[in-house]
Amino acid sequence: MGVDKLHLLINNEDVETGQYTEVKDPGRYTDVVGLVAKGTVQHVEQAVQAAHQAFASWRQTSLEERSALFMQAAKLLEEDTSSLSEMLTRENGMLLNDAAMEVGLSPYVIYLTLENAQAFFQSKQAEDEVSFVSVEKRPIGVIAAIVPWNAPFVLTLQKLVPAVLAGNTIVIKPSPNAPISISRALRKMAALFPDGVINVIHGDTDVGTALTTHPLVRKITFTGGGKTAKHIMKGAADSLKGVHFELGGNDPAIVLDDADLDEVVPKIVQGAFWRSGQICFDIKRVYVPQAMYDAFYRRTCDLVDAYKVGHGLNPDATLGPVNNKLQYQYVKELIEGARQSGAKVIELGQKLEPANWDNGYFLQPAVVGDVEPGQDIVTCEQFGPVIPLIAYRSEEEALRMANMTEYGLASSVWSSDFERALRVTREIEAGMTFINGHGQSPLGAKLMPFGGVKQSGIGRENSEVGLAEYIEYHAINYHKQSH
Known part of the structure; x- marks a missing residue:
């Protein structure tokens, strides 16, 4: 070429x-x-x-x-x-x-x-x-x-x-x-x-x-x-x-205890790893009820492990590289920092082109469990293929953790009860919130103002x-x- x-x-x-x-x-x-x-x-x-x-x-x-x-x-x-x-x-x-x-x-x-x-x-x-x-x-x-x-x-x-x-x-x-x-x-x-x-x-x-x-x-x-x-x-x-x-965004997903995990987990994984996590409103952290945490974690790992990491022109690839050296090093350091702090970090997925792995900014998608809500991997905008899962014990605690950041771009709530989800949604400090999906529907694209509150933007x-x-x-x- x-x-x-x-x-x-x-x-x-x-x-x-x-x-x-x-x-x-x-x-x-x-x-x-x-x-x-x-x-x-x-x-x-x-x-x-x-x-x-x-x-x-x-x-x-x-x-x-x-x-x-x-x-x-x-x-x-x-x-x-x-x-x-x-x-x-x-x-x-x-x-x-x-x-x-x-x-x-x-x-x-x-x-x-x-x-x-x-x-x-x-x-x-x-x-x-x-x-x-x-x-x-x-x-x-x-x-x-x-x-x-x-x-x-x-x-x-x-x-x-x-x-x-x-x-x-x-x-x-x-x-x-x-x-x-x-x-x-x-x-x-x-x-x-x-x-x-x-x-x-x-x-x-x-x-x-x-x-x-x-x-x-x-x-x-x-x-x-x-x-x-x-x-x-x-x-x-x-x-x-x-x-x-x-x-930037540090976009939370709150899973309520009435959510159907068979429906919710695939959508959340897709919302977190779309374009290798390099979208401003990608899901950056997931809050899961304590009683559902183990099941959610296992299902998330199973789905993330199915990713095939390779060059964007490889028709078999389902996850591409990150864009540049600075971002690559930043995400690697975040993952290592989480591991050193005692969080459970598991890197998953298949390397499609092992011989070319060191000739690109390739990262295996990572799931971070048993992580404290104040750790860097949770509180920053990772902008890479990594997702931390945080357990919570009450709606109030989930909302408090979701809002304890200077970011406020997007967010999502996942529930089988629309009215309940809507009530929780209205307590989130964000410019946009999605319910049971992540991203704008065609009607949303037409009508929704796109932007954030706090330090996620002006206008x-x-x-x-x-x-x-x-x-x-x-x-x-x-x-x-x-x-």
Whole structure:
């Protein structure tokens, strides 16, 4: 397979730079899958200026015109799913089926946003004998979007579509750990739009800092870690920029004592190990009634042991590698720390390609039992193929443990009694809670604002609430002449 050379995209033109960085396959890291341009602070200036100049005319276009362009963009994505999916697997590590699902969801993000936009952008007007009032929604300006590697298509489109549909222009910085496939897609999409509306840059921390502190950037939308978000927020303070953050999760699953384990355990295992545990709202810890604990533990281990760990392009693989060296080392250290602390750690699953095992960031999926609720393996965001199981003695104790964290992204409750589950759900401190499932149903994807509370984020994506992140309100009050 050939090696891609990816340039910056500024004002709908490829911009070459003096240095290119290798992107390696996390399932075979002796393979270089692409070279990505390393931008500079000067390139950030060019990109932001291009977006700023484009904003003056783009903001004047109609919602119908913008919507029509996004419909064309959705069709382009639908036509290119196969090649984009294969590249995404090679740079991200996820299974090919998961990559195809990730790319395939991108048009769906566009269609849902367009559907929600029709009602959202209507002006609210009122009139009485003495005055007329109109509350209107206007674009903000240049948006800076910084997106992660774990779900680059969906997470980029959840920022790009509402921002640009609202009349803003955008500069996007993909993650250096999976920049190629999403940048390919963005390049095709950008060509449909006027020059400067969609720009893509790459680079290190200096590029990210220059982008998030640029005085012409009016709002920053970032998905990633809390430490980086705090740095961005401090930089944004100098020019009082708006910020939207979708950050980490330490997402609890609470199993109630009336749950049917035959139904519940497979769904929880899937919710914990999807994409090797590298999804922000994956289940990160499971609270199980003391009386059910042994049975739950055995069933969990049996299911986890059935995973086949291998390269994402291996059709027999059911679990891929983690994405990068830092994450690989972090998860290994967490597992070893749990083991040293006296927890029962069991690493399971089959190694599909033993000869290639040390040439990728492969980890066997791990189940951690007999673990104390305050241990690191429980209280952090693991972001890897590991799940701790914690016993509890009462609903109150389960809720207390579930809530004793600064995270508050997603959560789930598992029960045979909907009313009981709903009551417990309403006591959980989280932006989203699922009952007897993990993830959004089609109706949930349409209506649920996506985001967290506490240190899991500021603001929301999806639904009309997500569109509201990218507008300013302009209120007009006409005073009629008195007679």
